[in-house]
Amino acid sequence: MASTSLSKHSFLFSLLLFFSTSPFSTASPSKVLPLTADFSPRTRAERLIRGLNLFPKETVNIETGDVDPSSLASRGKIVERRFQLPLLGKSGSSIQDLGHHAGYYRLPHSHAARMFYFFFESRSSTNDPVVIWLTGGPGCGSELALFYENGPFHIANNLSLVWNDYGWDKVSNLIFVDQPTGTGFSYSSDERDVRHDEQGVSNDLYDFLQAFFAAHPELVKNDFYITGESYAGHYIPAFAARVHQGNKAKEGIHINLKGFAIGNGLTDPEIQYEAYTDYALYMRLITQSDHDSINEMLPECKQAIKQCATQGGNACVTSYEDCTSIFNKIMDIAGDINYYDIRKICEGDLCYNFSNLETFLNQKTVRDALGVGNIEFVSCSSTVYDAMLTDWMKNLETGIPALLEDELKVLIYAGEYDLICNWLGNSNWVHAMEWFGQKQFGTSATVPYVVDGAEAGLMKSHGPLTFLKVHNAGHMVPMDQPKAALQMLKSWMAGQVAMAGADSEIAPS
Numbered sequence: 001m002a003s004t005s006l007s008k009h010s011f012l013f014s015l016l017l018f019f020s021t022s023p024f025s026t027a028s029p030s031k032v033l034p035l036t037a038d039f040s041p042r043t044r045a046e047r048l049i050r051g052l053n054l055f056p057k058e059t060v061n062i063e064t065g066d067v068d069p070s071s072l073a074s075r076g077k078i079v080e081r082r083f084q085l086p087l088l089g090k091s092g093s094s095i096q097d098l099g100h101h102a103g104y105y106r107l108p109h110s111h112a113a114r115m116f117y118f119f120f121e122s123r124s125s126t127n128d129p130v131v132i133w134l135t136g137g138p139g140c141g142s143e144l145a146l147f148y149e150n151g152p153f154h155i156a157n158n159l160s161l162v163w164n165d166y167g168w169d170k171v172s173n174l175i176f177v178d179q180p181t182g183t184g185f186s187y188s189s190d191e192r193d194v195r196h197d198e199q200g201v202s203n204d205l206y207d208f209l210q211a212f213f214a215a216h217p218e219l220v221k222n223d224f225y226i227t228g229e230s231y232a233g234h235y236i237p238a239f240a241a242r243v244h245q246g247n248k249a250k251e252g253i254h255i256n257l258k259g260f261a262i263g264n265g266l267t268d269p270e271i272q273y274e275a276y277t278d279y280a281l282y283m284r285l286i287t288q289s290d291h292d293s294i295n296e297m298l299p300e301c302k303q304a305i306k307q308c309a310t311q312g313g314n315a316c317v318t319s320y321e322d323c324t325s326i327f328n329k330i331m332d333i334a335g336d337i338n339y340y341d342i343r344k345i346c347e348g349d350l351c352y353n354f355s356n357l358e359t360f361l362n363q364k365t366v367r368d369a370l371g372v373g374n375i376e377f378v379s380c381s382s383t384v385y386d387a388m389l390t391d392w393m394k395n396l397e398t399g400i401p402a403l404l405e406d407e408l409k410v411l412i413y414a415g416e417y418d419l420i421c422n423w424l425g426n427s428n429w430v431h432a433m434e435w436f437g438q439k440q441f442g443t444s445a446t447v448p449y450v451v452d453g454a455e456a457g458l459m460k461s462h463g464p465l466t467f468l469k470v471h472n473a474g475h476m477v478p479m480d481q482p483k484a485a486l487q488m489l490k491s492w493m494a495g496q497v498a499m500a501g502a503d504s505e506i507a508p509s
Ligand SMILES: *[C@@H]1O[C@H](CO)[C@@H](O)[C@H](O)[C@H]1NC(C)=O
Pocket: 088, 156, 157, 158, 159, 160, 162
């Protein structure tokens, strides 16, 4: 019994935020380890990715052969091409000639890396804000969000593309990037280009933005927002701080950064790992006595996180292993639940089935339209995931107060049924964060977030900071609650989310 339950949960993956287990440090003496198990980090990450029903041919996008001369990647510094794919349904756009683009950018602070991106012009107005989306993992391509969450179109079961009535391109000029290098269609011929920390990640993103705005001078004056999900709770504060620093130092083109939004993110691990048992108890996944006994593992996890902060490197990998064992204990008890959405169960290893993404992007007509030539598509990279292990337990909350001080808007939102980056842990760090409005934020009222006249979430805000718990949603809010997510983005960017019950209608076309 014990060994069955252990083997079932020996490999936990998260879409965009993978957790894997270290059974050697967590197994109680009564538990028997499966003999055939291979717990090398790479094997773990590969299992995690298979759990999404994704089977990338390569573990990282390192292309050592010749790049197809027809590929955009074979050309200049930044090369962008307009593409058209057959689309079903109605765009609901007032703009006749919708610009959908795909491009490659040669990353200057790399040996040979090229970053792939999609850029979708707004369906409403060129003057709409520019929004960039980052998917987590670490190591998953942003195509997961594009095709299943907030992109202009979704993949139907028969592999047709269908307009998404709630695509975020309805209210923004929307960019999706594949990053860090080695993820999605982004690749290098040199393995040294795989990133290990937020400094590497945020510098590459900053360089990309500079090139993007140089290529699109008409968008420079627009408001700019950074958004993303899950492990992007790490990327986003670092990226925002990098842009802010570049602006202050007048490094390049001034980027009109107005704020950032993190959905079900991992930002402050110490606080968020502590919240697992409380959330699990609250949702009745575990009993009070489970809660109390699992909490005995907390001091070791917290101590390890402190060591990671001061020593870095291996101490961070150790903290990852120590703390993840808390999560694994909960899963041992909770059974086959889908930890991205505890209302659902996982069948075998499979919690979500995103296999159509790979099938779609590997079609020759699609590859030709996107101009990717012979570049592989690595939906999720276990190598990139591994490389970022030393970054995992870093606390990215510490950089946020300075950004709030300079009036950047910060929105932290979370679907209420996600366990892995649950709303409680996010709410806890948001409340614990020391900034000039901390006290007022703490005492401000929680108000309903209203969509179509009904409560779609609960919201709290003060000044530039907003926290939103989204009802009836798991880890991927724009997938589960597309309308509420689009309205959230629209009204937050317009400065209205803070208004109690703000209800700016977004009608489907
Ligand atoms: C494919 O699926 C879409 C959406 O369900 C549908 O509108 C379309 O007719 C289907 N196409 C074919 C060829 O069956």
